[in-house]
Amino acid sequence: MRDKAIYILGILGTLLMIWNLHTIFVVLPGEAAQGQIGKMLFIHVPAAITAYSYYAVAVVCSIAFLVTKNFKYDSVAVSSIEVAQVFTLVNLVTGSLWGHVIWGIWWTWDLRLTSQFMCFMLYLGYLLMRPAIAEATQRATMSAILAIFAAADIPLVVMAIRLHNVRTQHPAPVLETGGVDATWWPPLATGYFVLMLIAAALVLVRLRQETVRREIDSLRRELHAM
Amino acid sequence: MKQGLLAALFIARKDLRTEFRTKEALNASVSFALVVLMLFSFAFDLGREEFYDISGGLLWLVYVFAGALIVNRSFIREVPNDCLDVLIASPMPPWALFLGKTIASFVLLLIVELISLPVYGLFNNLQWVHAFWPLFGVMTLATWGITITGVAFSAVTVNVRLRELMLPVLHYPLLIPLLVGAMQVSTALIKGEASDIMQELRIVIAFDLIFTSLALYLIEFILVG
Numbered sequence: 001m002r003d004k005a006i007y008i009l010g011i012l013g014t015l016l017m018i019w020n021l022h023t024i025f026v027v028l029p030g031e032a033a034q035g036q037i038g039k040m041l042f043i044h045v046p047a048a049i050t051a052y053s054y055y056a057v058a059v060v061c062s063i064a065f066l067v068t069k070n071f072k073y074d075s076v077a078v079s080s081i082e083v084a085q086v087f088t089l090v091n092l093v094t095g096s097l098w099g100h101v102i103w104g105i106w107w108t109w110d111l112r113l114t115s116q117f118m119c120f121m122l123y124l125g126y127l128l129m130r131p132a133i134a135e136a137t138q139r140a141t142m143s144a145i146l147a148i149f150a151a152a153d154i155p156l157v158v159m160a161i162r163l164h165n166v167r168t169q170h171p172a173p174v175l176e177t178g179g180v181d182a183t184w185w186p187p188l189a190t191g192y193f194v195l196m197l198i199a200a201a202l203v204l205v206r207l208r209q210e211t212v213r214r215e216i217d218s219l220r221r222e223l224h225a226m
Numbered sequence: 227m228k229q230g231l232l233a234a235l236f237i238a239r240k241d242l243r244t245e246f247r248t249k250e251a252l253n254a255s256v257s258f259a260l261v262v263l264m265l266f267s268f269a270f271d272l273g274r275e276e277f278y279d280i281s282g283g284l285l286w287l288v289y290v291f292a293g294a295l296i297v298n299r300s301f302i303r304e305v306p307n308d309c310l311d312v313l314i315a316s317p318m319p320p321w322a323l324f325l326g327k328t329i330a331s332f333v334l335l336l337i338v339e340l341i342s343l344p345v346y347g348l349f350n351n352l353q354w355v356h357a358f359w360p361l362f363g364v365m366t367l368a369t370w371g372i373t374i375t376g377v378a379f380s381a382v383t384v385n386v387r388l389r390e391l392m393l394p395v396l397h398y399p400l401l402i403p404l405l406v407g408a409m410q411v412s413t414a415l416i417k418g419e420a421s422d423i424m425q426e427l428r429i430v431i432a433f434d435l436i437f438t439s440l441a442l443y444l445i446e447f448i449l450v451g
Contacts, residue, residue, distance in 0.1 A: 066447055121399040128395055132387040141451055142382050145444050146396065149375075152436055153400050160403035160429050163410065 013197035046191040047091040054084035059151040062144035074140035079206035122150040233318040237326025259292040259342040282413030297376030324445040332373040357415040368408035378441040404433040
Protein backbone atom coordinates (compact mmCIF):
# COMPACT_ATOMS: atom_id res chain seq x y z
CA MET A 1 0.00 0.00 0.00
CA ARG A 2 2.74 2.41 1.07
CA ASP A 3 4.88 1.41 -1.95
CA LYS A 4 1.97 2.18 -4.27
CA ALA A 5 1.51 5.58 -2.61
CA ILE A 6 5.21 6.37 -3.09
CA TYR A 7 5.03 5.55 -6.81
CA ILE A 8 1.76 7.41 -7.35
CA LEU A 9 2.97 10.54 -5.52
CA GLY A 10 6.37 10.42 -7.22
CA ILE A 11 5.03 9.94 -10.76
CA LEU A 12 2.23 12.50 -10.30
CA GLY A 13 4.70 15.01 -8.84
CA THR A 14 7.21 14.51 -11.67
CA LEU A 15 4.59 14.83 -14.44
CA LEU A 16 3.09 17.95 -12.86
CA MET A 17 6.54 19.40 -12.41
CA ILE A 18 7.43 18.89 -16.10
CA TRP A 19 4.15 20.55 -17.10
CA ASN A 20 4.75 23.41 -14.66
CA LEU A 21 8.35 23.93 -15.81
CA HIS A 22 7.05 24.13 -19.38
CA THR A 23 4.61 26.87 -18.32
CA ILE A 24 7.32 28.71 -16.40
CA PHE A 25 10.07 28.66 -19.01
CA VAL A 26 8.15 28.53 -22.32
CA VAL A 27 4.73 30.11 -21.81
CA LEU A 28 5.44 32.91 -19.31
CA PRO A 29 7.51 35.96 -20.30
CA GLY A 30 10.53 36.97 -18.20
CA GLU A 31 10.11 39.17 -15.12
CA ALA A 32 9.82 42.89 -16.00
CA ALA A 33 12.89 44.08 -14.10
CA GLN A 34 14.98 40.93 -13.69
CA GLY A 35 14.37 38.93 -16.88
CA GLN A 36 14.61 35.13 -16.84
CA ILE A 37 16.41 34.92 -13.46
CA GLY A 38 13.25 36.33 -11.83
CA LYS A 39 11.65 32.95 -12.52
CA MET A 40 13.77 31.58 -9.69
CA LEU A 41 10.75 32.67 -7.62
CA PHE A 42 8.86 29.54 -8.80
CA ILE A 43 11.35 27.23 -7.08
CA HIS A 44 12.76 29.46 -4.34
CA VAL A 45 9.49 30.42 -2.63
CA PRO A 46 7.63 27.05 -2.91
CA ALA A 47 10.74 25.29 -1.52
CA ALA A 48 10.67 27.51 1.58
CA ILE A 49 6.92 27.03 2.15
CA THR A 50 7.24 23.26 1.63
CA ALA A 51 10.09 23.16 4.19
CA TYR A 52 8.02 25.10 6.74
CA SER A 53 5.01 22.85 6.12
CA TYR A 54 7.08 19.77 6.97
CA TYR A 55 8.73 21.42 9.99
CA ALA A 56 5.17 22.05 11.21
CA VAL A 57 4.31 18.37 10.65
CA ALA A 58 7.43 17.43 12.61
CA VAL A 59 6.59 19.56 15.64
CA VAL A 60 3.01 18.24 15.75
CA CYS A 61 4.32 14.65 15.56
CA SER A 62 6.94 15.37 18.23
CA ILE A 63 4.25 16.58 20.63
CA ALA A 64 2.14 13.54 19.68
CA PHE A 65 5.07 11.25 20.50
CA LEU A 66 5.56 12.77 23.95
CA VAL A 67 1.85 12.32 24.68
CA THR A 68 1.31 8.82 23.21
CA LYS A 69 4.84 7.29 23.17
CA ASN A 70 3.95 5.80 19.81
CA PHE A 71 7.13 5.40 17.73
CA LYS A 72 5.25 6.01 14.47
CA TYR A 73 5.10 9.71 15.35
CA ASP A 74 8.84 9.79 15.98
CA SER A 75 9.46 8.21 12.57
CA VAL A 76 7.21 10.74 10.83
CA ALA A 77 8.93 13.60 12.72
CA VAL A 78 12.46 12.60 11.75
CA SER A 79 11.47 11.85 8.15
CA SER A 80 9.71 15.21 7.83
CA ILE A 81 12.66 17.11 9.29
CA GLU A 82 15.14 15.42 6.96
CA VAL A 83 13.01 16.23 3.92
CA ALA A 84 12.36 19.79 5.17
CA GLN A 85 16.13 20.26 5.58
CA VAL A 86 16.62 19.33 1.92
CA PHE A 87 14.02 21.89 0.85
CA THR A 88 15.55 24.55 3.12
CA LEU A 89 18.85 23.86 1.40
CA VAL A 90 17.15 24.18 -2.02
CA ASN A 91 15.73 27.52 -0.85
CA LEU A 92 19.13 28.73 0.41
CA VAL A 93 21.03 27.65 -2.71
CA THR A 94 18.50 29.08 -5.21
CA GLY A 95 18.38 32.29 -3.14
CA SER A 96 22.15 32.52 -3.20
CA LEU A 97 22.27 32.04 -6.99
CA TRP A 98 19.53 34.61 -7.45
CA GLY A 99 21.31 37.04 -5.12
CA HIS A 100 24.56 36.59 -7.00
CA VAL A 101 22.92 37.68 -10.25
CA ILE A 102 20.74 40.52 -8.93
CA TRP A 103 22.69 41.86 -5.92
CA GLY A 104 26.16 40.84 -7.10
CA ILE A 105 26.85 38.92 -3.87
CA TRP A 106 26.33 35.30 -2.85
CA TRP A 107 25.26 36.03 0.71
CA THR A 108 24.24 38.84 3.04
CA TRP A 109 23.24 38.71 6.71
CA ASP A 110 19.75 40.08 6.30
CA LEU A 111 16.41 39.15 7.74
CA ARG A 112 15.24 36.26 5.61
CA LEU A 113 18.60 34.74 4.81
CA THR A 114 19.63 34.71 8.44
CA SER A 115 16.36 33.29 9.73
CA GLN A 116 16.40 30.57 7.09
CA PHE A 117 20.01 29.69 7.83
CA MET A 118 19.33 29.57 11.59
CA CYS A 119 16.38 27.30 10.97
CA PHE A 120 18.67 25.00 9.01
CA MET A 121 21.29 25.00 11.80
CA LEU A 122 18.72 24.32 14.54
CA TYR A 123 17.40 21.22 12.81
CA LEU A 124 20.90 20.16 11.77
CA GLY A 125 21.61 19.80 15.50
CA TYR A 126 18.52 17.56 15.73
CA LEU A 127 19.79 15.31 12.93
CA LEU A 128 23.31 15.21 14.36
CA MET A 129 22.12 14.25 17.83
CA ARG A 130 19.86 11.35 16.85
CA PRO A 131 22.57 8.82 15.94
CA ALA A 132 24.48 9.70 19.12
CA ILE A 133 21.75 8.21 21.38
CA ALA A 134 21.75 4.43 21.39
CA GLU A 135 18.52 3.67 23.26
CA ALA A 136 15.39 4.00 21.06
CA THR A 137 12.92 5.49 23.58
CA GLN A 138 15.46 7.97 24.84
CA ARG A 139 16.42 8.94 21.29
CA ALA A 140 12.81 9.57 20.34
CA THR A 141 12.05 11.55 23.53
CA MET A 142 15.13 13.77 23.30
CA SER A 143 14.54 14.34 19.58
CA ALA A 144 10.93 15.35 20.23
CA ILE A 145 12.06 17.82 22.88
CA LEU A 146 14.67 19.31 20.55
CA ALA A 147 12.10 19.70 17.78
CA ILE A 148 9.76 21.55 20.16
CA PHE A 149 12.59 23.82 21.39
CA ALA A 150 13.58 24.60 17.80
CA ALA A 151 10.01 25.41 16.82
CA ALA A 152 9.67 27.77 19.81
CA ASP A 153 12.87 29.53 18.80
CA ILE A 154 11.91 30.34 15.20
CA PRO A 155 9.46 33.20 15.98
CA LEU A 156 12.10 34.74 18.28
CA VAL A 157 14.75 34.49 15.55
CA VAL A 158 12.41 36.30 13.15
CA MET A 159 11.69 38.94 15.84
CA ALA A 160 15.39 39.43 16.57
CA ILE A 161 16.45 39.99 13.00
CA ARG A 162 13.60 42.41 12.35
CA LEU A 163 15.23 44.85 14.79
CA HIS A 164 15.60 48.34 13.37
CA ASN A 165 19.39 48.37 13.22
CA VAL A 166 19.84 45.02 11.48
CA ARG A 167 20.81 45.48 7.82
CA THR A 168 18.42 44.31 5.13
CA GLN A 169 18.88 43.67 1.44
CA HIS A 170 15.98 41.34 0.69
CA PRO A 171 12.96 42.97 -0.96
CA ALA A 172 9.67 43.14 0.92
CA PRO A 173 8.04 39.74 0.49
CA VAL A 174 6.27 40.01 -2.88
CA LEU A 175 3.59 37.50 -1.92
CA GLU A 176 2.44 39.70 0.98
CA THR A 177 2.69 43.03 -0.85
CA GLY A 178 0.79 41.99 -3.96
CA GLY A 179 3.77 42.44 -6.29
CA VAL A 180 3.11 39.27 -8.28
CA ASP A 181 1.32 39.42 -11.63
CA ALA A 182 -1.97 37.48 -11.85
CA THR A 183 -0.55 35.14 -14.53
CA TRP A 184 2.27 34.13 -12.17
CA TRP A 185 0.01 32.86 -9.39
CA PRO A 186 -1.14 29.53 -10.97
CA PRO A 187 2.42 28.23 -11.69
CA LEU A 188 3.51 29.44 -8.25
CA ALA A 189 0.69 27.55 -6.52
CA THR A 190 1.32 24.51 -8.73
CA GLY A 191 5.02 24.74 -7.84
CA TYR A 192 4.14 24.50 -4.14
CA PHE A 193 1.70 21.63 -4.75
CA VAL A 194 4.30 19.73 -6.82
CA LEU A 195 7.02 20.11 -4.19
CA MET A 196 4.57 19.02 -1.47
CA LEU A 197 3.81 15.85 -3.49
CA ILE A 198 7.49 15.08 -4.05
CA ALA A 199 8.26 15.82 -0.40
CA ALA A 200 5.43 13.46 0.66
CA ALA A 201 6.92 10.70 -1.53
CA LEU A 202 10.36 11.30 0.02
CA VAL A 203 8.90 11.26 3.56
CA LEU A 204 7.22 7.93 2.80
CA VAL A 205 10.50 6.46 1.48
CA ARG A 206 12.33 7.66 4.59
CA LEU A 207 9.49 6.35 6.77
CA ARG A 208 9.91 2.88 5.26
CA GLN A 209 13.62 2.99 6.10
CA GLU A 210 12.80 3.93 9.71
CA THR A 211 10.30 1.08 10.03
CA VAL A 212 12.78 -1.45 8.64
CA ARG A 213 15.53 -0.12 10.89
CA ARG A 214 13.30 -0.50 13.93
CA GLU A 215 12.49 -4.10 12.93
CA ILE A 216 16.18 -4.89 12.51
CA ASP A 217 16.91 -3.38 15.93
CA SER A 218 14.25 -5.51 17.63
CA LEU A 219 15.49 -8.67 15.85
CA ARG A 220 19.01 -7.87 17.00
CA ARG A 221 17.78 -7.46 20.58
CA GLU A 222 15.96 -10.82 20.38
CA LEU A 223 19.15 -12.45 19.12
CA HIS A 224 21.11 -11.00 22.01
CA ALA A 225 18.47 -12.28 24.46
CA MET A 226 18.82 -15.79 23.03
CA MET B 227 4.89 24.09 44.96
CA LYS B 228 6.53 25.54 48.07
CA GLN B 229 8.16 22.19 48.80
CA GLY B 230 9.47 22.10 45.23
CA LEU B 231 10.97 25.59 45.49
CA LEU B 232 12.63 24.68 48.78
CA ALA B 233 14.05 21.53 47.16
CA ALA B 234 15.32 23.64 44.22
CA LEU B 235 17.13 25.99 46.60
CA PHE B 236 18.55 22.98 48.41
CA ILE B 237 19.92 21.54 45.14
CA ALA B 238 21.32 24.94 44.16
CA ARG B 239 23.06 25.23 47.54
CA LYS B 240 24.46 21.70 47.19
CA ASP B 241 25.78 22.39 43.68
CA LEU B 242 27.31 25.72 44.67
CA ARG B 243 28.94 24.22 47.77
CA THR B 244 30.43 21.36 45.69
CA GLU B 245 31.69 23.86 43.13
CA PHE B 246 33.21 26.25 45.67
CA ARG B 247 35.05 23.35 47.31
CA THR B 248 36.81 22.28 44.09
CA LYS B 249 36.30 25.42 41.92
CA GLU B 250 36.80 23.17 38.87
CA ALA B 251 34.27 24.77 36.52
CA LEU B 252 34.74 28.27 37.92
CA ASN B 253 38.54 28.32 37.48
CA ALA B 254 38.34 26.78 34.01
CA SER B 255 35.63 29.18 32.93
CA VAL B 256 37.36 32.34 34.25
CA SER B 257 40.71 31.42 32.71
CA PHE B 258 39.00 30.55 29.43
CA ALA B 259 37.26 33.95 29.43
CA LEU B 260 40.61 35.68 30.04
CA VAL B 261 42.26 33.77 27.18
CA VAL B 262 39.44 34.74 24.79
CA LEU B 263 39.71 38.37 25.92
CA MET B 264 43.44 38.29 25.22
CA LEU B 265 42.86 36.73 21.79
CA PHE B 266 40.50 39.58 20.89
CA SER B 267 43.35 42.06 21.28
CA PHE B 268 45.31 40.13 18.63
CA ALA B 269 42.32 39.55 16.37
CA PHE B 270 41.18 43.18 16.09
CA ASP B 271 43.17 46.29 15.44
CA LEU B 272 40.42 48.87 15.71
CA GLY B 273 40.19 52.50 16.60
CA ARG B 274 38.52 53.51 19.87
CA GLU B 275 35.20 54.47 18.27
CA GLU B 276 35.05 51.32 16.14
CA PHE B 277 35.73 49.15 19.18
CA TYR B 278 32.82 50.76 21.02
CA ASP B 279 30.56 49.75 18.10
CA ILE B 280 31.29 46.04 18.60
CA SER B 281 31.91 46.09 22.36
CA GLY B 282 28.60 44.45 23.33
CA GLY B 283 28.99 41.73 20.71
CA LEU B 284 32.46 40.73 21.87
CA LEU B 285 31.43 40.81 25.52
CA TRP B 286 28.62 38.33 24.92
CA LEU B 287 30.85 36.05 22.86
CA VAL B 288 33.11 35.74 25.90
CA TYR B 289 30.15 35.11 28.19
CA VAL B 290 28.53 32.49 26.01
CA PHE B 291 31.79 30.55 25.53
CA ALA B 292 32.48 30.66 29.25
CA GLY B 293 28.86 29.65 29.90
CA ALA B 294 29.27 26.45 27.86
CA LEU B 295 31.92 25.25 30.32
CA ILE B 296 29.64 25.92 33.30
CA VAL B 297 26.39 24.40 32.00
CA ASN B 298 28.20 21.41 30.56
CA ARG B 299 29.13 20.27 34.09
CA SER B 300 25.65 20.75 35.47
CA PHE B 301 24.23 17.25 35.04
CA ILE B 302 27.45 15.40 34.19
CA ARG B 303 28.76 15.95 37.70
CA GLU B 304 25.93 13.68 38.93
CA VAL B 305 26.81 10.74 36.66
CA PRO B 306 29.62 9.13 38.72
CA ASN B 307 28.27 6.83 41.47
CA ASP B 308 24.79 6.99 39.84
CA CYS B 309 23.95 10.17 41.77
CA LEU B 310 21.63 11.33 38.96
CA ASP B 311 19.46 8.19 39.29
CA VAL B 312 19.19 8.76 43.04
CA LEU B 313 18.22 12.41 42.55
CA ILE B 314 15.56 11.46 39.99
CA ALA B 315 14.22 8.71 42.27
CA SER B 316 14.01 11.09 45.25
CA PRO B 317 10.58 12.51 46.22
CA MET B 318 11.47 15.95 44.85
CA PRO B 319 9.71 16.82 41.55
CA PRO B 320 11.98 16.81 38.42
CA TRP B 321 11.34 20.51 37.79
CA ALA B 322 12.75 21.33 41.24
CA LEU B 323 15.95 19.40 40.51
CA PHE B 324 16.24 21.22 37.17
CA LEU B 325 15.48 24.64 38.66
CA GLY B 326 18.06 24.09 41.43
CA LYS B 327 20.74 23.18 38.92
CA THR B 328 19.84 26.17 36.76
CA ILE B 329 20.07 28.56 39.74
CA ALA B 330 23.52 27.18 40.62
CA SER B 331 24.80 27.53 37.04
CA PHE B 332 23.25 31.00 36.82
CA VAL B 333 25.09 32.19 39.94
CA LEU B 334 28.38 30.68 38.73
CA LEU B 335 28.14 32.21 35.26
CA LEU B 336 27.20 35.59 36.74
CA ILE B 337 30.34 35.43 38.91
CA VAL B 338 32.47 34.66 35.81
CA GLU B 339 30.83 37.58 34.00
CA LEU B 340 31.39 39.99 36.88
CA ILE B 341 35.07 39.02 37.00
CA SER B 342 35.58 39.33 33.23
CA LEU B 343 33.71 42.64 32.77
CA PRO B 344 36.35 44.88 34.49
CA VAL B 345 39.15 42.93 32.78
CA TYR B 346 37.45 43.47 29.42
CA GLY B 347 37.13 47.19 30.14
CA LEU B 348 40.75 47.40 31.30
CA PHE B 349 42.25 45.52 28.33
CA ASN B 350 40.33 47.52 25.76
CA ASN B 351 40.21 50.91 27.47
CA LEU B 352 36.40 50.87 27.63
CA GLN B 353 34.40 53.11 29.95
CA TRP B 354 31.64 50.89 31.32
CA VAL B 355 31.32 51.96 34.98
CA HIS B 356 28.70 54.64 34.19
CA ALA B 357 26.42 51.91 32.79
CA PHE B 358 27.14 49.20 35.37
CA TRP B 359 23.66 48.77 36.86
CA PRO B 360 21.74 48.68 33.55
CA LEU B 361 24.44 46.33 32.18
CA PHE B 362 24.06 44.16 35.27
CA GLY B 363 20.32 44.02 34.59
CA VAL B 364 20.88 42.84 31.00
CA MET B 365 23.52 40.37 32.18
CA THR B 366 21.05 38.93 34.70
CA LEU B 367 18.28 38.54 32.11
CA ALA B 368 20.41 37.10 29.32
CA THR B 369 22.45 34.87 31.64
CA TRP B 370 19.22 33.34 32.89
CA GLY B 371 18.29 32.56 29.26
CA ILE B 372 21.70 31.02 28.60
CA THR B 373 21.63 28.86 31.73
CA ILE B 374 18.01 27.67 31.55
CA THR B 375 18.44 26.41 27.97
CA GLY B 376 22.01 25.25 28.61
CA VAL B 377 21.10 23.18 31.67
CA ALA B 378 18.10 21.71 29.78
CA PHE B 379 20.43 20.65 26.97
CA SER B 380 22.94 19.40 29.51
CA ALA B 381 20.15 17.08 30.74
CA VAL B 382 19.26 16.10 27.16
CA THR B 383 22.87 15.24 26.28
CA VAL B 384 23.83 13.56 29.55
CA ASN B 385 23.51 10.09 27.98
CA VAL B 386 24.63 11.10 24.51
CA ARG B 387 27.90 9.96 22.96
CA LEU B 388 30.27 12.91 22.34
CA ARG B 389 28.13 15.08 24.64
CA GLU B 390 30.81 17.77 24.96
CA LEU B 391 30.64 18.25 21.20
CA MET B 392 26.86 17.97 21.00
CA LEU B 393 26.00 20.61 23.61
CA PRO B 394 27.37 23.66 21.73
CA VAL B 395 26.03 22.35 18.41
CA LEU B 396 22.52 22.22 19.88
CA HIS B 397 22.74 25.18 22.25
CA TYR B 398 24.33 28.01 20.22
CA PRO B 399 21.86 28.15 17.30
CA LEU B 400 19.02 28.28 19.84
CA LEU B 401 20.64 31.23 21.63
CA ILE B 402 20.86 33.46 18.53
CA PRO B 403 17.78 35.65 19.25
CA LEU B 404 18.78 36.08 22.90
CA LEU B 405 22.34 37.01 21.98
CA VAL B 406 21.29 39.40 19.20
CA GLY B 407 19.14 41.25 21.75
CA ALA B 408 21.72 41.19 24.56
CA MET B 409 24.58 42.26 22.28
CA GLN B 410 22.70 45.25 20.92
CA VAL B 411 21.48 46.41 24.33
CA SER B 412 24.97 46.08 25.82
CA THR B 413 26.61 48.00 22.96
CA ALA B 414 24.03 50.78 23.33
CA LEU B 415 24.59 50.93 27.11
CA ILE B 416 28.39 51.03 26.85
CA LYS B 417 28.21 53.72 24.18
CA GLY B 418 25.76 55.69 26.35
CA GLU B 419 23.05 55.67 23.66
CA ALA B 420 20.47 53.66 25.51
CA SER B 421 17.37 55.66 24.64
CA ASP B 422 15.83 53.10 22.28
CA ILE B 423 16.55 49.63 23.60
CA MET B 424 13.07 48.45 24.54
CA GLN B 425 12.61 46.40 21.35
CA GLU B 426 15.83 44.46 21.97
CA LEU B 427 15.09 44.05 25.66
CA ARG B 428 11.66 42.65 24.84
CA ILE B 429 13.27 39.80 22.85
CA VAL B 430 15.54 38.92 25.76
CA ILE B 431 12.58 38.87 28.17
CA ALA B 432 10.40 36.91 25.72
CA PHE B 433 13.19 34.34 25.31
CA ASP B 434 13.49 33.97 29.10
CA LEU B 435 9.75 33.56 29.60
CA ILE B 436 9.19 31.13 26.71
CA PHE B 437 12.12 28.85 27.45
CA THR B 438 11.75 28.92 31.24
CA SER B 439 8.14 27.73 30.98
CA LEU B 440 8.91 25.25 28.17
CA ALA B 441 11.94 23.78 29.95
CA LEU B 442 10.17 23.48 33.32
CA TYR B 443 7.25 21.74 31.61
CA LEU B 444 9.35 19.39 29.46
CA ILE B 445 12.02 18.50 32.00
CA GLU B 446 9.96 15.59 33.32
CA PHE B 447 10.10 14.00 29.84
CA ILE B 448 13.86 14.64 29.68
CA LEU B 449 14.74 13.21 33.10
CA VAL B 450 12.08 10.55 33.65
CA GLY B 451 11.09 9.75 30.03
